[in-house]
Amino acid sequence: MNNVRARVWxxxxxxxxxxxxxxxxxxxxxxxxxxxxxxxxxxxxxAAGAASGPGEGAKAGFVLGLMYDLASGLPLGSTAMxxxxxxxxxxxxxxxxxxxxxxxxxxxxxxxxxxxxxFVPVIRVLTGETGVFGARIAIVLPVVALSAAxxxxxxxxxxxxxxxxxxxxxxxxxxxx
Amino acid sequence: MATYSPGRxxxxxxxxxxxxxxxxxxxxxxxxxxxVRSGFGILYRPINRAGEVVSAPAVxxxxxxxxxxDLEEENRQLRAEINAQRSAEISAQNAIIENQDLLALAGLxxxxxxxxxxxxxxxxxxxxxxxxxxxxxxxxxGIRVGMAAINEAGLVGKVTSVAPQSxxxxxxxxxxxxxxxxxxxxxxxxxxxxxxxxxxxxxDSDDTAVATSEANGEEATEGMVETTTTMVEIIRETGVLxxxxxxxxxxxxxxxxxxxxxxIEVGDPVFTAGGSTSLAPPNIPLGRVxxxxxxxxxxxxxxxxxxxxDLDRLQFVRVVLYQPASEVGQ
Numbered sequence: 001m002n003n004v005r006a007r008v009w010x011x012x013x014x015x016x017x018x019x020x021x022x023x024x025x026x027x028x029x030x031x032x033x034x035x036x037x038x039x040x041x042x043x044x045x046x047a048a049g050a051a052s053g054p055g056e057g058a059k060a061g062f063v064l065g066l067m068y069d070l071a072s073g074l075p076l077g078s079t080a081m082x083x084x085x086x087x088x089x090x091x092x093x094x095x096x097x098x099x100x101x102x103x104x105x106x107x108x109x110x111x112x113x114x115x116x117x118x119f120v121p122v123i124r125v126l127t128g129e130t131g132v133f134g135a136r137i138a139i140v141l142p143v144v145a146l147s148a149a150x151x152x153x154x155x156x157x158x159x160x161x162x163x164x165x166x167x168x169x170x171x172x173x174x175x176x177x
Numbered sequence: 178m179a180t181y182s183p184g185r186x187x188x189x190x191x192x193x194x195x196x197x198x199x200x201x202x203x204x205x206x207x208x209x210x211x212x213v214r215s216g217f218g219i220l221y222r223p224i225n226r227a228g229e230v231v232s233a234p235a236v237x238x239x240x241x242x243x244x245x246x247d248l249e250e251e252n253r254q255l256r257a258e259i260n261a262q263r264s265a266e267i268s269a270q271n272a273i274i275e276n277q278d279l280l281a282l283a284g285l286x287x288x289x290x291x292x293x294x295x296x297x298x299x300x301x302x303x304x305x306x307x308x309x310x311x312x313x314x315x316x317x318x319g320i321r322v323g324m325a326a327i328n329e330a331g332l333v334g335k336v337t338s339v340a341p342q343s344x345x346x347x348x349x350x351x352x353x354x355x356x357x358x359x360x361x362x363x364x365x366x367x368x369x370x371x372x373x374x375x376x377x378x379x380x381d382s383d384d385t386a387v388a389t390s391e392a393n394g395e396e397a398t399e400g401m402v403e404t405t406t407t408m409v410e411i412i413r414e415t416g417v418l419x420x421x422x423x424x425x426x427x428x429x430x431x432x433x434x435x436x437x438x439x440x441i442e443v444g445d446p447v448f449t450a451g452g453s454t455s456l457a458p459p460n461i462p463l464g465r466v467x468x469x470x471x472x473x474x475x476x477x478x479x480x481x482x483x484x485x486x487d488l489d490r491l492q493f494v495r496v497v498l499y500q501p502a503s504e505v506g507q
Contacts, residue, residue: 026300030232035423035424036305041303054185055189059188062192062196067217070213070218071218073337076200076214077198077203078200080192084189124306
């Protein structure tokens with residue numbers, strides 16, 4: 001049963017990932033807000049985290065991050081790591097609220113997106129790049145976080161479908177922990 | 178079916194470590210990962226094309242909304258500029274031809290010596306921390322990693338990744354970008370820097386003209402003496418230009434100050450320096466000095482450079498098929 005579910009999970013996430021990446025590479029790079037590229041892929045990852053919890057969010061982040069690195073020519077693993085942390089951070093809030101309202105999920109998505117985006121320059125610095133931390137991050141973080149929050153009502157149902165999660169499962173397993 | 182598994186911390190640690198491992202492998206260069214990347218590119222390309230088609234109307238609508246006023250104003254300015262430049266163009270074309278002839282005579286390299294491939298922009302960097310663009314020409318068209326990318330205004334960047342049908346170009350504003358450059362004196366300061374003497378034989382002597390150079394110390398033969406002068410560029414400084422990110426101008430830090438050739442001033446033109454190890458060929462225009470920053474102590478000066486190429490509105494990019502001697506054998 002778990003194997004079947006894992007296969008469904010991976011297949012759906014990769015399929016949705018391709019579509020999300022395609023939107024990221026085309027529409028998001030053109031439609032910039034204050035010059036900032038809206039991170040649709042990261043928004044999907046944090047939506048997955050907010051919808052299902054930190055573990056699933058981290059896994060979705062890892063898969064989409066790898067696809068993002070492969071598609072954009074970035075060092076493999078750099079975005080995977082930042083999105084892993086973003087998905088995990090977005091899911092962390094689910095520990096304290098079993099049935100969050102839509103705005104709570106949006107807030108979790110915003111926090112996760114900010115965490116994920118702040119890890120991008122951190123990882124670049126670790127790989128030896130310089131000059132990635134600038135005043136611009138003060139604009140980038142709020143825009144990326146806010147856009148993830150705004151997109152969350154659309155992306156959370158898609159993320160639930162992709163991760164094969166039903167709301168009831170969250171309730172039962174949260175009770176276990 | 179647990180969504181919150183007890184080992185979720187272990188999961189995130191394992192994923193982070195895997196990312197770190199892949200990152201290390203990729204940064205050190207790994208053929209397997211390169212193969213995976215290439216395969217993914219082939220798989221992803223049609224999906225991306227479909228995405229472009231689907232999103233094109235929305236993108237056009239956004240651009241129309243966002244850029245109409247700017248474009249109208251720019252169009253007005255450009256029309257005035259075209260009128261002013263029409264006369265200058267004729268003399269400039271003449272100067273280019275003369276310059277190419279002189280370079281060919283002296284056996285010096287110029288940009289016209291190299292082949293090039295023109296590519297259309299098909300994508301931009303999806304992140305907020307890289308300045309990269311993607312073009313629709315790749316290894317099948319002769320493009321290799323490291324080659325310089327230019328447009329009609331000047332240097333745009335360099336190729337950092339090549340797939341069979343596409344390439345990724347890092348722009349000069351990217352913090353990871355660096356290129357050796359030279360800062361020249363403006364044209365009105367270009368001096369007569371070399372003199373040569375040509376001896377033209379009298380009519381009844383040998384048919385072949387004999388040319389000697391004073392510099393060689395050779396004895397002049399009998400005949401009419403004609404003195405010619407050569408205009409030589411004055412290099413004020415050479416240094417390394419580094420990108421500073423999209424919101425800041427690229428900067429040049431100096432490695433070889435040569436103040437004997439005058440102080441650097443705002444407006445001095447900046448060109449690529451070339452050289453045996455530089456990935457860019459010499460004499461590609463890059464920009465003009467916008468600001469001279471004097472730093473305390475022995476740090477020396479830094480220059481802020483305004484690129485001549487408008488990197489925000491690139492549509493076509495020409496990749497110069499040039500590889501320095503140090504790279505050709507590899």
